[in-house]
Amino acid sequence: MPKQDxxxxxxDFARxxxxxxxxxxxxQGDTVQIKGAGVDGRLSIEDGVVDVSVSLGLxxxxxxxxxxxxxQRYLDEHVS
Structure with missing residues (x-):
């Protein structure tokens, strides 16, 4: 999948x-930081690879x- 896609x-997922x-x-660049109540994560795009990392509070x-x-459902539906 092209990087722009x-x-x-x-x-769209962040929104x-x-x-x-x-x-x-x-x-920030090709990485989106996600923060919320009890959730701290990031999603980055590099060389056609989508990396998702999330830390959850108690x-x-x-x-x-x-x-x-x-x-996983969102990525399966929107990233191919």
């Missing part, structure tokens, strides 16, 4: 997270499986 998919979960996102960790499944 990956970037657009990541931007979706802002809308649905009230997190904040900030782009309360948010109860939803780890659901959050992981949602990220």
């Amino acid at each position: 990956l970037r657009e998919a990541a931007e 979706q997270l802002e809308r649905e979960h009230g997190v904040r996102s900030r782009w 309360l948010a960790s109860a939803f780890k499986g659901m959050l992981k499944a949602e990220v």
Whole structure:
């Protein structure tokens, strides 16, 4: 998938997270930082690879499986 298409998919995902979960996102180069209540993460695009890293606070960790499944579902649908 072209880098620009990956970037657009990541931007859409960040906006979706802002809308649905009230997190904040900030782009720096090809990396978006996501911060919210109990969630601190980043998504980066480099050489056609999308890397997602998320740290969850105590309360948010109860939803780890659901959050992981949602990220994977979004990537499966929008990144090929």
